[in-house]
Amino acid sequence: MAPIQKKNKIIKKRNKEPVVEEVKEEEDLEPTKEEEEAEISDNEDMDEAEIKEEEDDDDMETEAFEDPEQKQKKTGVVYFSMIPPKYNVVRIREYFEKSCPGQIGRIFLARNKHTKNPQNKYSEGWMELKKKKIAxxxxxQIDNTPIGGKNKDPVSSMLWNIRYLSGFKWVHLMEQLQYEKEVEKRRMNVEVAQARRIAAHFEEQIEKGKHLRKLEAKVKASGGKWDAFQRDVEQKKTIRVTKERSKQVNTESSELMNMIFK
Structure with missing residues (x-):
């Protein structure tokens, strides 16, 4: 038998024609003079804003990396010998922020221990400012001046009493307060220890009395004698003034008065 010949299939490839898209070129419009001036002014504003931001960043960096000792040397502290009624830390800060905004630091008010009136809650105070000149x-300027405010407010007629503390820093105030706390703590410990000693002595005497009563009952039950403890207290002798002596004193005083006023 003759071999079977396979027919080769001829596949014709169709050449795909590339699709060419027509791109319309937009006509370049030339900017006007007004637009150019606006762009220049915008660029200048942007440059100024960037310069200010850089300066602010530099200031923030210098403040952040400033030596705390040098920063503390620049500060000043003022002392309030009297705190107006109804005034607290927030109200004092708001009052002084009006005259020197951004310069008020820490404020400490001492509680008034001599009264329970909530209006007179504080007796004295200290305020820190960032610069000595401002303090x-x-x-x-504000010392011995009226507080001001509404006429109906009784505080408006009161006067400020402020003193600048030369050479005084906030650290000194904190040290003084810490020292006072330690002294108060030690005093309380001494008082508590003394109260405990008194209570222990009282309890010891009670136990001793119970023991003596039991011992007394035991001795009496066995038919013995029990001598009760009695304190030997010497009583002062009473002084009796006789009527005759009192009459003599009255006559002598009357004679003396007659001699003077004759």
Whole structure:
């Protein structure tokens, strides 16, 4: 048998024609003079804003990396010998922020221990300012001036009493407060220890009395004698003034008065 010949299939490849998209070129419009001036002004504003931001960042960096000792040397502290009624830390800060905004630091008010009136809650206070010059200016200008406010408010007629503390820093105040706390703590410990000693002595005497009563009952039950403890207290002798002596004193005083006023 003759071999079977396979027919080769001829596949014709169709050449795909590339699709060419026509891109319309947009006509370039030339900017006007007004637009150019606006762009220049915008660029200048952007440059100024960037310069200010850089300066602010530099200031923040210098403040952040500033030596705390040097920063503390620049500060000043003023002292309030009297705190107006109904005034607290927030109200004092708001009052002084009006005259020197951004310069008020820490404020501490001492509680008034001599009264329970909530309006007179504080007796004295201290306020820290970031610069000595501002602290001196506030102490000089606001001292002995009326607090002000509404006429109906009784505080409006009161006067400020402020003093600038030369050479005094906030650290000194904290040290003083810490020292006072330690002294108060030690005093309380001494008082508590003394109260405990008194209570222990009282309890010991009670136990001793119970023991003596039991011993007394035991001795009496066995038919013995029990001598009760009696304290030997010497009583002072009473002084009786006789009527005759009192009459003599009255006559002598009357004679003396007659001699004077004759």
């Amino acid at each position: 001196k200016a506030i102490a000089g």
